[in-house]
Amino acid sequence: MSIPRLYHDAALAEGTLVEAAPGQAHHLGTVLRRGPGDTVRLFNPRDGEWSATIDSIRKDRARFAVGGQVRPAAAEPDCRLLVAALKRDAMDWVAEKATELGATLIQPVLTQRSVADRANAARLAAIARGAAEQCERLGAPAVAEALPLHRVLAAWDATPLVVAMERTVAEPPRAAALRPGAPIALLVGPEGGFTAAELDDLRRRPFVVPAALGPRILRAETAAVAGLAALQALVGDWA
Structure with missing residues (x-):
């Protein structure tokens, strides 16, 4: 089963808890059938890509516990x-x-x-x-x-x-x-x-x-x- 990747604007750092962006909880829980403890990847161009787990999830809200960095940030060509x-x-x-x-x-x-x-x-x-x-x-x-x-x-x-x-x-x-x-x-x-x-x-x-x-x-x-x-x-x- 592939690990969902989620774009997230929040500052990503090991040990932090971040709230899901709008729509992400529904997609994870209803579409992908994921629940607490399941692994996701969070990323943005500023912080790179990080492993995380679903700390809590319900119909329209979710929270992620950020783990270690998977990929560092890198500039993209214009x-x-x-x-x-x-x-x-x-x-x-x-x-x-x-x-x-x-x-x-x-x-x-x-x-x-x-x-x-x-x-x-x-x-x-x-x-x-x-x-x-x-x-x-x-x-x-x-x-x-x-x-x-x-x-x-x-x-x-x-x-x-x-x-x-x-x-x-x-x-x-x-x-x-x-x-x-x-x-x-x-x-x-x-x-x-x-x-x-x-x-x-x-x-x-x-x-x-x-x-x-x-x-x-x-x-x-x-x-x-x-x-x-x-x-x-x-x-x-x-x-």
Whole structure:
């Protein structure tokens, strides 16, 4: 029987007692059928991963007794995903898969052809935490509130931003002058693609790296996963 991993923001140290985060007691007791004395793992990017046991549990509350450290904290490479706001199911899926692929930030953006005009950041963050528990990450990506694309670009730093431009002439990501181990970022547009004005604006930005993701037109959620995987394989923590 596998040991449940639970993301927990509390300070983790041997010998301490910590209260379960909202929803964790229900998941452990009702879904996983765990009870007092059963082992869990608690983790966060600040303290690393720790062995713990369920000290007490009831319907909506649980408390953990923290044991020894299993894995020390370690910095994660900066890997950001900017994606045009999608419909709920597609956006949920992107949050889960981006977490598995090592994204440290998920920034929904609003474009002229976005199919949604908002994104539930709290819901997406919860999905990301659940995905981090499953894929054995120590951290989960930050999920920002949806912002207009031009506002995100105006506040951008010097990190190269690879922009998926399937409908334009662009080189594949491997042709870009990206430095292995450096921060990486990917921007994926909406299902209908960027407008001509948005493309012109993007090309004027000195940090933008246009890239093509193969010979086929991809759905936005597919492009997000394919693009992140390509960048991680070429210059990220897969390289």
